[in-house]
Amino acid sequence: MKRLTTLGCLFLLLTSFVWKTDWNQDKAHSELSFSVKHLGVSTVTGFFTDFDAKIVSNKDDFSDAYFEMEARTNSVNTRVDMRDKHLRSADFFDVEKYPTMTFKSTSVKKGKKKTLLVTGDLTLAGVTKSITLTLKPNGKITNQQSGKETAGFDVEGSLKRSDFNFGSKFGETMISDVVQLRASGEFTK
Template sequence: MRNLVKVVGVIVLFFGVLNATEFKVDKSHSNVGFSVKHMMISNVKGKFNTYDSKIDFDAKTKKFYALSATIKTNSVDTANEKRDNHLRSADFFYASKFPDMKFVMKSFKLEDDNEGIMIGDLTIRGVTKEVKLEVELNGVIKDFRGETRLGFTLEGEINRKDFGLKWNKALELGGVVVGEKVEIEVEVEAIKK
């Protein structure tokens, strides 16, 4: 009986994967962003301009079967060239030694009709940690060209020091220049291949 349950489970998983469709990110309508405290009083927002990803999604079941991304660390952009160069340096991303950040989904669970939790491995500066991302499914539509589009948002929080991004300076009246917690904010619009 136990073997029968395993076989049925494998069959269900196999047919679910067959229903999954590969989507390609529409970079002109997507954003890989982050936000971090500056001097404890404001938030600096930034993004990465160069990235690639693989998305396998089943629109009927609203389930992700695969999601992976490679992000070029030298493409960091906070709209301030001096700060961006510092972020590319060995104090932060060390882009010359670690040109890629990577995310690989391990699991996805739909919590209600349009929200779920994605667990995956995030690698920054050669350090891999498991992260939890909240997923909001914004919808699947056919556009005016007849292309199927998927929209979703990923949000989460990491501690930058866990990944070796440890640079900081103390402020004279207390606090530090750069907060430890980094908010991940990713907006994706993807087109069915």
């Protein structure tokens, strides 16, 4: 009986890994952006043109999901070449030393109005800190063109530059300490 119980537990453990579903980013329908206040009077936005994201989940509502994102920091784009070069320098992203920025979830909890609170480790310019993002699932459909099940999400959150020693030469009167984060995307099974 003990052997049968052990085999049953082993079967359940192994099948829980097998049933996990990978959801891969549709790059043509995904974006990762940020915004800051400049001089306290205007909002400057930017985005990353090169990033990957992946979701692994077993549940239809994604409440057990693992989320992972990696952005190439040299792909930062604010539509102003001079500013983008400065952002790539050691004053900010230091792309030579830190070519990627990553996020790896550590927990997912149900939030308000069918949202998920995704907490994870963000690594930015060599500093890793925990942040929590609000993820809104936008539903799932079967894509008529590809025939694949497709899910869409919107993500919002913020971080403090000072927590990551990011752009520390520039005080809050120049660039807000709070950076707003936004992402949206489609993922296919």
